[in-house]
Amino acid sequence: MKKTTYLLFVLTLFFTALKAQEDQSFKGSFEACKAQAQQENKLILIDMYFVGCMPCAEMDKKVFPDPRVQAEVQKNFILYKTDVMKEQDGKKLARKYGAGGFPTYVILNKEGKAIMMESGYFGADRFVPLLQEAVQRNQDNRYLAFDTDLDKEYAAAYSERFIKTGVNHPFSELEPYLAQQKDLFSEEAFLANSVTQFPQYNDWTYDNLPKLLDMYGANLLRNKINSIANIKSRAFGKEQDSDALRKMFSYIRPTFNDRLWTVFLPGFVAEFYNASKDANTYFMLLDEYHLYPRWEERSNALGPVIIDQKNNPVILKKILAEYQEQINKEKLEFSDQYKLTLLYIYLKDFKMAEQAVGQLLTDDFKNPYYKITKENAEAMRAAILRKDTQGFEAQVLKRPLGFSLD
Incomplete structure (x- = not known):
């Protein structure tokens, strides 16, 4: 009997906690939400989503239930979730704040003044500091320039x-x-x-x-600045002006949060290289900005450079040293083995190239991510035996990398 009573007690606590988790968002209109925020003297956390949005669903599944997030929300916020496809309030809020990616979060003070906006998936480790920053900005009376009118006339x-x-x-x-x-x-x-x-x-x-x-x-501003920065990166590359590139990075850096800067910065540097074909400056920028810290990322970035610099033995030897160092750590992945083969071919070390392509041909070539067939590898081997560096079509192979929302 005591065990049954205890079990019922535990189940009651569980379902009560589960219900609290499900009911943490405000139910009602946005105007009613603002009234509630004023009554409780809390900020408003707007979460704009739509059904079928995968990052939105992941936020609901992993982030909002996180005890750290729940504690911060319950202490300082009224959570207002709205579907931008189905709900009129959601459509108006999306228009008001230009929501183009989802989920989009807008944080308002109790009077409806905008404090900050963000979009995309945020893990709890990044979402809690975001919420805390909004609280601090409100205390400092730092608000964005949006007014509070959802019905004003736009283009x-x-x-x-x-x-x-x-x-x-x-x-x-x-x-x-x-x-x-x-x-x-x-x-x-x-x-x-x-x-x-x-x-x-x-x-x-x-x-x-x-x-x-x-x-x-x-x-x-991110999408526009990203487009502008790509154009400028190419222009600076054509001019061989890495100092101008660095100045641009400093200027646009506040547009990107820490996570997104690591996503966009490599693209800007790659645009500079593609226009300049200056491998030495490219390597210097990679090191200066700590890009591609994982070998698989760096190797993917080196692939196009190997082909671009096929007539530059000094650069090729520098790259070869990196692959030889990696060989001492582990067996090379398929795309890395292919790049190693290219390096030996372009350096006209046909003995090592034959060994490298032989290792490549031990693979069954069934991986759907491979961009070459066994026949392509055989053609490469035939070119090596002829000591012909032009007798095959080199491909840019990239290793498939894992994807993380956060």
Whole structure:
């Protein structure tokens, strides 16, 4: 009897805790949520999502139930979750804050003033500090420039992106719209500009980036700045101007959180290299910015360089030394073995190239990620036996890397 009573007690606690976890978000309209926030003197954490959004589902499954996240939310926030596809409040909020990636989080004070915005999956280790930063910003009275009106008039081509009227409004309408604006720093103009790539307004955005970051935060500027930075990286590469590249990195860095900087920065450096073909500067930048710390990442990045620099034995020998060092640690993965073979071929060390391709041919070539067939490898071997560095088509092979949302 005592055991049964104890079991019922434990189950009651479990289901009570489970129910509390499920019910932690506010149920009701956004206006009612704001009223509740004022009553409880709490911030509002808006979580915009839609059914079928995988990162949104992962947040609900792994992050919001985390005890650390729950404790922070329950202490300082009213959580308001809204479907941007089905709920009118969700559509209006998505339009108001330019939600383009999901989930999107907007944190408001109790009066509805915007404190900060972010989007994408955040593990609990990153989400808790984000929430704590919002609390601190509120205490410091640091707010974004958005007003609190969800029903204000926006450019039709912008608004149609979030609230469908059935009328076709192409984004090309936004160029004359922006030209008519007296103040490009206004909320309406900023939001319209955020979804375009018109060169003159991209230039204006880049020139005014520090002020825009202060006014509206980084979230809505990342896509545009990413596009601009890729273009500038290529231009700096053509000019062989690595100092200008570094200055740009310092200038745009506040646009990206720590996680996203590690995602976007390698692309900018690669664009610089692709335009410059200066392998020495490329390697220097890789080391300077600590890019590709894992061997499999670095090897993937080295693949195109090996082919580009096939007539540069000094560079090839530097790369070969890295692969030889890796051989001493473990057996090379297939794509790495292929790159090692290329290195020996281009260095005209045909004896070592024959050994390397022989090792390559021991594979069954059934992995769907391989970009070459056994016949391709046999053609490479035939070229090696002929001592012909041009008798095969070199491929850029990359090892499939694991994917993590966080």
